Amino acid sequence: MENSTARALATTVGRRSFLKMAAVASVFGATSGFASGNVTRAATEEEVKNPFPGSKMVKTICTACSVGCGIIAEVHNGVWVRQEVAQDHPVSLGGHCCKGADMIDMVRSEVRLKYPMEKVNGQWKRISWDDALTKIATKLADLKKKDGADSVQFLGSAKIGNEQAYYFRKFAAFFGTNNTDHQARI
Amino acid sequence: MANTWGYGAMTNSMNDIQNSKAIIIFGANPAVNHPVGFQHLLKAKERNNAQLIVIDPRFTKTAAKADYYAQIRPGTDIPFMYGMLNIIFKNGWEDKEFIDARVYGMEDIRAEAAKWTPEVVADVTGVSVEKLIQITTVYAKNRPGTLIWAMGLTQHTIGTSNTRMAPILQLALGNMGKAGGGTNILRGHDNVQGATDMGCLSDSLPGYYGLAEGSWKYFAKSWGVDFEYLEKQFKDKSWMSKNGFTLARWWAGVEGVKNDEAIENAGTHLKALVVLGNGITSIAQQAKVKEALDHLDLIVLADPFVNEAAVLTDKKDNVFLLPAATQFETSGLVVATNRSAQWRYKVVEPLYESKPDQEIMFELAKRLGFYDLYVKGMMMEETKDGKLQMIPGKTTFIWPEDACNEIARIVKTIGLTGWTAERVKKHTDNWHMFDELTLEGTGPMKGEYYGLPWPCWTKTHSGSPNLYDTSKPVSMGGMGFRNNFGLEKDGVNLLAEKSVTVIGSKIQGGHAEITKDNIEKVLGITLSEEEKAMMGANWKVDNSNLIVQKCMEAGIAPYGNAKARAIVWNFPDKIPMHREPLHSPRPDLATKYPAYADKANHFRVMTKYISVQSAKDYSKEFPVNLVTGRLVNLNGAGVENRASKYLAALTPEMFISFNPDLGASLGVKDGDMVWVHSPEGTKIKVKAKYSHSVAPNMAFMPFHFAGHFQGEDRTANFPAGTKPFANGESANTVTNYGYDIITQIPETKGGLCRIEKA
Numbered sequence: 031m032e033n034s035t036a037r038a039l040a041t042t043v044g045r046r047s048f049l050k051m052a053a054v055a056s057v058f059g060a061t062s063g064f065a066s067g068n069v070t071r072a073a074t075e076e077e078v079k080n081p082f083p084g085s086k087m088v089k090t091i092c093t094a095c096s097v098g099c100g101i102i103a104e105v106h107n108g109v110w111v112r113q114e115v116a117q118d119h120p121v122s123l124g125g126h127c128c129k130g131a132d133m134i135d136m137v138r139s140e141v142r143l144k145y146p147m148e149k150v151n152g153q154w155k156r157i158s159w160d161d162a163l164t165k166i167a168t169k170l171a172d173l174k175k176k177d178g179a180d181s182v183q184f185l186g187s188a189k190i191g192n193e194q195a196y197y198f199r200k201f202a203a204f205f206g207t208n209n210t211d212h213q214a215r216i
Numbered sequence: 217m218a219n220t221w222g223y224g225a226m227t228n229s230m231n232d233i234q235n236s237k238a239i240i241i242f243g244a245n246p247a248v249n250h251p252v253g254f255q256h257l258l259k260a261k262e263r264n265n266a267q268l269i270v271i272d273p274r275f276t277k278t279a280a281k282a283d284y285y286a287q288i289r290p291g292t293d294i295p296f297m298y299g300m301l302n303i304i305f306k307n308g309w310e311d312k313e314f315i316d317a318r319v320y321g322m323e324d325i326r327a328e329a330a331k332w333t334p335e336v337v338a339d340v341t342g343v344s345v346e347k348l349i350q351i352t353t354v355y356a357k358n359r360p361g362t363l364i365w366a367m368g369l370t371q372h373t374i375g376t377s378n379t380r381m382a383p384i385l386q387l388a389l390g391n392m393g394k395a396g397g398g399t400n401i402l403r404g405h406d407n408v409q410g411a412t413d414m415g416c417l418s419d420s421l422p423g424y425y426g427l428a429e430g431s432w433k434y435f436a437k438s439w440g441v442d443f444e445y446l447e448k449q450f451k452d453k454s455w456m457s458k459n460g461f462t463l464a465r466w467w468a469g470v471e472g473v474k475n476d477e478a479i480e481n482a483g484t485h486l487k488a489l490v491v492l493g494n495g496i497t498s499i500a501q502q503a504k505v506k507e508a509l510d511h512l513d514l515i516v517l518a519d520p521f522v523n524e525a526a527v528l529t530d531k532k533d534n535v536f537l538l539p540a541a542t543q544f545e546t547s548g549l550v551v552a553t554n555r556s557a558q559w560r561y562k563v564v565e566p567l568y569e570s571k572p573d574q575e576i577m578f579e580l581a582k583r584l585g586f587y588d589l590y591v592k593g594m595m596m597e598e599t600k601d602g603k604l605q606m607i608p609g610k611t612t613f614i615w616p617e618d619a620c621n622e623i624a625r626i627v628k629t630i631g632l633t634g635w636t637a638e639r640v641k642k643h644t645d646n647w648h649m650f651d652e653l654t655l656e657g658t659g660p661m662k663g664e665y666y667g668l669p670w671p672c673w674t675k676t677h678s679g680s681p682n683l684y685d686t687s688k689p690v691s692m693g694g695m696g697f698r699n700n701f702g703l704e705k706d707g708v709n710l711l712a713e714k715s716v717t718v719i720g721s722k723i724q725g726g727h728a729e730i731t732k733d734n735i736e737k738v739l740g741i742t743l744s745e746e747e748k749a750m751m752g753a754n755w756k757v758d759n760s761n762l763i764v765q766k767c768m769e770a771g772i773a774p775y776g777n778a779k780a781r782a783i784v785w786n787f788p789d790k791i792p793m794h795r796e797p798l799h800s801p802r803p804d805l806a807t808k809y810p811a812y813a814d815k816a817n818h819f820r821v822m823t824k825y826i827s828v829q830s831a832k833d834y835s836k837e838f839p840v841n842l843v844t845g846r847l848v849n850l851n852g853a854g855v856e857n858r859a860s861k862y863l864a865a866l867t868p869e870m871f872i873s874f875n876p877d878l879g880a881s882l883g884v885k886d887g888d889m890v891w892v893h894s895p896e897g898t899k900i901k902v903k904a905k906y907s908h909s910v911a912p913n914m915a916f917m918p919f920h921f922a923g924h925f926q927g928e929d930r931t932a933n934f935p936a937g938t939k940p941f942a943n944g945e946s947a948n949t950v951t952n953y954g955y956d957i958i959t960q961i962p963e964t965k966g967g968l969c970r971i972e973k974a
Contacts, residue, residue, distance in 0.1 A: 089644060091550055091560040093543045094851055096403035097230060097253035098552030098667075100647060103544070103563040110544070110564050118648035120655060120666050121230060121552070125252035128849050132860050137542050137567070139859040141938050143522050144568035149535035154935040159569065159579070162536055166490075167583030169514045169534070173487050178451045180482035183466045186416040187493025187573075188405035189852070191548030191560060193619035194573045195407065195414035196422055197590075198492060201577050203435070204586045206449030208427060208460030209486070209820075212416035213852070214408050215463040215961055216371070216499055 082106035089116070093136075093189060094129035097121060101133060110134055170205070179206030186212040217399065218424070219787070220383045221392075221780040222698025223630065225409060227683040228362065228398035229554035229669070230256045231655055235396030238354065238361035240269040242293055242382065243368015243965065244402050247277040248848045253402070253553075254278070267354050271296060271343075272368065273843050273966070274916055275909040284351050287911055290843055290966025291372050291797040292341040297381045298794075299337030300352040301329035301388055309356040311390025317713040318697065319387050320705070321783030324791050340794070340805060356389060360396035367404065368845075371965040373811060373825060376958040377792035384782050384792070392780070393684035393696075403553040405852060406543075410551030413630060413670075414623070418460030418819060423627035425756070427457045434757045437604065438626045440592040451482040459819045461486070462960045463499060467508035468821040474507065477822035488514035492573055493540065495853020497524040497922035500962035502949040503898045506530075506925065518576050521855045521940070524922035527933040537935070539570040546572035548616040549640055556655075556667025556679070557635050559644040574615055594618035598625060602750030602760030629756050631671020633764065634679070643667055655681055665693065673764050673774070684780075689720035690771050699729045699776025705785065712777045721777075722770040729776035730755050730763050739770045788812060788957055798825065798954040799895055799968040801841050801913065803833045812957050819960050828953060834895045838968035840878070841914045842892075844947045854920025858940035870921040870944025873907035874914065874971070882971055889974040891927075892917075892950050894967070900945035901927040901974055915971065917947040919964075925949065 073081075085106035092099040100116025113134040117124040146162040147154045173181045182205065186198040195212075202210035218224035230253040233239060239257055246254045258281070260266035270282040271293070279285045288296055304310050305326055315322045334345040341348075355361050363386050369378045383392070383399050391397035403409050415422035425431040436443040450456050461469050461481070468475050471485035479485070489512055496505060509515060509529035517523035518538040526535055543550075545566040549557050566572060571579075581587040594613035599605050613619075617637040624635045643650075643666060650657050650666035657664045668679035673690075680693035688694035696712050704710050711726030727738050731754040736743055743751070752758030755767070755774035767774040783790050796806040811825040849866040850857045857863040872892055884890055886906040892915075893899045901924070902917070910916050923931045923943030931943050954963030 088561050088563050089647070090544060090563055091406070091558045091644075093406045093560075093856075095250055095253075096406055096408055096553035097250050098406065098550065098556070098558055099252050105563060108564060116647070120647055120650040120652055122252045123255065123652065125255055127251035128863060128866070129851060129857060130252065132857070132863050133544065135860045135862060136856050137544050137564070139521075141859045141940055142520055142568060142570070143537055143539040143935075143938055144570075145539060146569070147537040147935055149526075149531070150533060152532040154537075159538075159571065162538060163576075163579045163583060166514070166516050166536055167580050170488060170490075170580070171584055173513070177484040177487055178482050179449060180451060180455065180460075181484045181487040183461055183469065183486045183489050185463055185466070185489070185491045185494045185496065186411065188408040188411045188416075189493050189543065190411065190573050191407065191543065191546070191550055191616065192410040192414055192557075192623065193548045193616040194546075194577075195411035195416050196623050197574055197577055197619060199415040199417075199422055200439070200590065200593075201581065203421070203446060204449060204581070204590050205584070206446075206451075208418050208455070208458060209466070209469075209481075210416065210460060211418045211463040211466070212411055213405060213463065213494060214412040214417065215959065216367075216964075 082111050085111065092130045092133060094127065094133070099126060099130050101130070103134070110137060174206065180209055182207060182209060184210040186210060188213040217379055217383055219781070219784045220380055221684060222700050222775065223683060225683070226399070226401045226403070226554050227392070228395070228400055229556070229655060229681060231652060232395055232398070232682060233257055233362055233400065234259045234263055234653055236260050236266050236360060236362040237264050237396060238267045238269065238358035239364065240271065240355050240361060241278060241364045242271045244364050244366035245272070245276040245278045245845060246364070246402055247281060249366065249404070249846050250402050251848060267358050269351050269355060273841070273911070273914060274845070284354060286343045286347050286351060289342040290841055291374070292794070293369055293378050294374065294381050294792050294794040295332055295337050295340040296343065296348070297385050298329045298332035299334055299341070299348050300355070300385060301325065302332050303334065303349060303352040304356055304388060305329055310388045314390035315388065317715045318779055320708065320710055320779040320781045321791070322388065325384055325388070325782050328791055359389060359391060360394050361389065361391050362396060362398050362400050363391070364400045364402060366402045368965055370961055371963060373798055373954045373956055373963050374795050375956040375961050376787070377789055380784065381792040383780070387780055387782065393682070393686060395682055398682060401553070407550045409553060409555060410549070413551060413627070418462050422623070423629045423632070425629060427459070429453070429457060432456055435626070438593065439589070440596050440604070441589050445589070455482050461821065462819045463494070463496070464955060464960050464962050465819060465821050465823070467501065467504045470508040470511050472507070472511035473504060475504070477824070478816065479821045480817045481820050486512070488512060488516070490516045491523060491525065492518045492576070495523065495855060497528060497946050498853035498919050498948060500948045500951045500964050501896070501953065502528070502925070502946050503896070518573065520570060521859050522934055522938045524853065524855060527923055527930050528925060538576060539568060540576060541566035541570040541572045545570065546574070549620050549635065549637070552667065554669055556669040557640045557643070558667055559641045561644070593622045596622070598759045598761070602752065602758070602762065604759060628758070628764070631673045633761060634668055634672030634675050634677045635670070636675060639668065639675070674761070674768060686716055686718045690718055690773050691720070691768060694718045695773035696726065696777030697780045699727070699778035701781060703728055710779050710781070712779055716777065718772065718777065720771040723772055726777045726779070727772065730767055730774045732763070735763060735766060739766060741766065796829070797963060797966050798829045799834045799838070799952045800829070801835045801839070801968060803835055815957065818955070823955050823960070824953070825957070834968050838893070838895050838970045839913070840874070840969050840971055842917070842951070842967050842969045843914065843965050844917050844919045844951060847918045847920060850918065850920035852920070853922060855922070855940055858920070858942040861941050864941035867918070868942045869903050870918070870924070871903045871905040872915050872917045872971070873905040873910060874916070875908060875910055875912040876906045877912040878915070879904065879906055882973065884971065884973050891972045891974050893970040893972065894950035895952055898949050899926055900947070900949050902945050915969065919947040922946045
């Protein structure tokens with residue numbers, strides 16, 4: 031965990047501070063032999079210009095609010111390594127608020143839920159997806175049979191995409207209840 | 217809003233606000249909640265010297281940028297706006313031509329407004345006579361003006377009336393259907409507009425089709441299933457057409473929750489809760505939510521982070537946490553506040569064991585035995601003769617593109633026909649080709665507006681940047697108001713008058729919405745037998761889309777060209793009427809402007825109004841007016857942002873802010889811990905934060921925290937390694953009881969509380 035944290039932090043160093051560090055490193059490199067112990071060395075010009083060779087830029091949309099700001103995500107070997115504002119997006123025009131600028135950290139947050147869990151006798155237990163889904167579906171089917179589909183309440187989201195939201199409503203319809211709602215109510 | 221003129225959505229866009237000469241904001245704080253969008257308001261100030269007016273109980277960061285600010289008492293927006301209308305009508309500043317040609321029922325508004333003299337308004341709202349006159353004058357003299365609101369206007373027992381009042385003010389000034397005008401509701405979450413359009417609602421199928429049998433039949437057919445099959449899944453056919461429980465009040469349906477409010481839920485209580493991406497620790501009545509969670513048989517919580525409902529409940533078994541992928545680990549269409557579509561491209565594959573939401577639904581559907589029928593719609597298409605068929609040779613689907621195209625095929629009411637995956641992607645790919653001010657495309661995107669704001673009637677339509685704008689041809693997003701309430705009411709014409717002709721339209725003045733029966737007459741065309749055979753009954757259910765096509769040829773909007781209505785004759789208040797909050801600091805006014813009668817079976821549960829309001833004078837025991845809102849670094853229930861070290865560090869603790877004068881009278885210093893008590897008998901322990909932004913009889917709390925409950929730190933209930941970096945009491949443990957009479961949105965803006973040193 032320590033290592034992964036260090037790596038994650040290293041990759042969140044912004045472009046400006048990276049440049050500063052690189053500049054400092056090159057000064058030391060030239061005058062004091064600071065980088066001579068094979069521990070650090072001056073970044074090459076190419077490394078400064080292009081620290082993630084072969085990375086790709088993905089245009090995407092912020093999830094913080096309804097303004098719909100553009101985000102440029104830089105992905106290197108399947109890892110989201112840097113995030114940049116979209117200067118040419120017609121609504122956000124290069125702007126980001128603190129939430130938007132933090133999207134990369136939200137995705138990579140260490141406190142994400144990492145695997146399915148079930149509470150058993152007051153204790154959280156890790157279980158497999160297959161077990162979790164089968165147990166849930168069995169229970170839902172039982173309830174539908176015994177008490178009717180209206181014994182289940184579905185709560186969807188204003189933070190999922192259109193196709194997912196549509197398929198959430200469709201799920202409740204196929205299950206057989208109108209007990210389905212989401213945050214637009216509040 | 218939908219009941220006023222057809223669609224309940226932001227009419228213009230953030231960008232279009234740059235065209236405004238005046239901006240008036242009721243109960244919204246875009247400088248904090250939509251910071252990047254706010255730049256367009258600041259540009260309006262630069263470009264047009266636009267006058268920014270903020271009406272809010274709190275001197276917000278938006279108010280700090282305002283030219284005029286009125287500190288209004290929560291829940292008195294209707295008196296304030298009637299006061300504005302009183303002054304407008306008295307001085308003859310209303311747009312008479314616009315009202316005569318495009319509005320039904322303004323006379324009743326004029327009569328009610330006459331009662332709200334500036335002196336009466338000052339007594340009810342707390343805003344001085346001089347300030348009301350000043351603000352009204354500035355707003356009326358600087359047109360076009362745009363009116364902005366958010367939750368500060370909606371979260372009241374009279375929220376629906378509030379959202380009708382604002383359009384009426386705009387109609388009176390002729391500020392509708394033009395650049396720089398409009399009613400610009402700022403949506404909260406990133407896809408509130410889209411998820412609402414998609415019918416994640418207990419009172420409608422996708423696209424606002426409602427729950428009537430005809431709508432179910434249309435969807436059954438469009439999904440490729442028998443209506444009888446769907447019917448069999450419900451208790452009986454009657455329950456298909458009844459509203460379900462809402463997010464606000466589902467807890468009342470759970471057996472064992474101490475509650476004297478009768479439910480009507482197909483003969484059963486709620487036994488299971490399935491939540492996908494919803495921080496239910498941000499809904500009102502947290503103590504009741506906890507009780508309900510404790511009494512359920514099954515709780516399923518699918519979220520990228522631990523849904524804090526799992527921490528709130530003491531339930532020991534059958535609680536499941538499913539790691540859903542974030543929206544950057546899947547892809548799909550997302551709708552911004554201005555009805556425009558963008559394609560949110562996948563950035564990385566789902567981390568850890570997380571799965572995208574659709575996979576969770578598909579896996580459950582497989583185990584429940586309806587998967588094949590559930591996904592069938594993604595493999596269907598409309599044929600040229602208006603029939604539906606399986607796409608030849610297609611045996612599997614591509615997510616989310618085929619789902620996006622299924623939606624475009626089916627949802628016609630709000631004009632999603634043009635929102636194919638291919639087109640929306642093209643817009644996002646080329647976002648640099650659109651003009652900042654008009655959102656119009658250039659080069660290969662010429663003739664289209666960024667994100668194809670709905671209604672986007674056809675696969676080649678431009679999208680509609682400003683609703684109800686008759687100065688543009690329909691092919692470029694022009695339209696009148698929607699004809700959705702009949703052709704006449706008590707002998708009065710409900711269609712637009714002759715002078716209201718959409719540019720380029722073949723029809724002079726107003727016309728009805730187009731159906732198979734009236735199309736020949738209204739458009740003056742003759743259909744061939746073949747065309748008649750393929751055409752659906754009306755534009756909303758016409759698989760052939762021929763009606764829309766014929767309308768485009770004639771330059772008219774298929775939904776008609778009608779008057780907006782100031783009178784909604786099917787609502788409890790036919791015109792918006794002031795009613796005091798259920799917990800009012802002014803009991804004298806609660807007698808004069810009483811709440812509604814209690815309403816049985818309101819989204820399946822008895823909902824109280826007058827019986828709560830008249831039970832006692834709460835203001836003696838609970839003298840402080842309470843409002844809630846957002847912080848710039850957090851959103852919604854807050855877990856996404858509190859799970860970030862950097863954002864959490866900005867506000868590491870839950871707090872309540874109030875005026876130092878109130879602090880002095882309570883003997884509470886800045887930084888002291890206090891108990892905040894509610895009339896429901898609940899309490900929370902939070903840190904006091906002095907602030908001059910709130911009036912001395914008021915307090916403000918953010919609603920983004922969870923993990924603590926009534927003084928108890930419950931964060932030990934988080935599974936190891938999942939606890940967010942900031943935790944605290946939920947403000948909604950003490951927000952008061954109260955729900956809107958139409959939508960059931962909770963009255964969280966403007967309740968009462970008592971603050972005591974802890």
